[in-house]
Amino acid sequence: MDVLNRDQAKERQALQDTIYVIGGKWKLPIINSICNGNKRFREIERSIPGITTRMLSRELKEMEINKLITRTVTPDTPVSVEYESTDYCKTFGPVIMAMIDWGIAHREKIKER
Amino acid sequence: MDVLNRDQAKERQALQDTIYVIGGKWKLPIINSICNGNKRFREIERSIPGITTRMLSRELKEMEINKLITRTVTPDTPVSVEYESTDYCKTFGPVIMAMIDWGIAHREKIKER
Numbered sequence: 001m002d003v004l005n006r007d008q009a010k011e012r013q014a015l016q017d018t019i020y021v022i023g024g025k026w027k028l029p030i031i032n033s034i035c036n037g038n039k040r041f042r043e044i045e046r047s048i049p050g051i052t053t054r055m056l057s058r059e060l061k062e063m064e065i066n067k068l069i070t071r072t073v074t075p076d077t078p079v080s081v082e083y084e085s086t087d088y089c090k091t092f093g094p095v096i097m098a099m100i101d102w103g104i105a106h107r108e109k110i111k112e113r
Numbered sequence: 114m115d116v117l118n119r120d121q122a123k124e125r126q127a128l129q130d131t132i133y134v135i136g137g138k139w140k141l142p143i144i145n146s147i148c149n150g151n152k153r154f155r156e157i158e159r160s161i162p163g164i165t166t167r168m169l170s171r172e173l174k175e176m177e178i179n180k181l182i183t184r185t186v187t188p189d190t191p192v193s194v195e196y197e198s199t200d201y202c203k204t205f206g207p208v209i210m211a212m213i214d215w216g217i218a219h220r221e222k223i224k225e226r
Contacts, residue, residue, distance in 0.1 A: 095215055
């Protein structure tokens, strides 16, 4: 019983940690977009319906600080800025896939709402 | 290329649907707690550090409306109220497990922050 309780506490903590890191409405869609090959701000913005320029800008800055993405500026004319996912970012693959699977399986139920 | 784009759009929609249903900081920890056998308000509350009575109350009501949980009142003395997860709720198992796995694998990295 103690072992069970310890494991549950550890799992609860792990779940809350994950929600803390990827919490909010936009981080996973942004990670998914960048992992799908979108590199430029406008490309990422266009690929996520509902996100505003301001929100995307804020999230990308936060994700860069948290080492989820890298931002590379190439001093061409015009200057080119590209975002790429880090290896750390890619560890969210299984979480994103589980959520995509859920969404696909429950599309009809959600549309009823 | 068109097929690829269509799939990405479908996956993006599925991901956003899932985030819409389980979005926020508390729904998954509450689902996890109830699936772990906690049935009463105070048990659930105690099992989720950081949640307030007010937030738990609001989330449980919303989750009952959305058929994620059932609320059963037994007219004993004192009245007993028990929450249980629905089969629909249990479909989030793979999402929760993927997030727990991620949290356990990245505990050290998160603690650095």
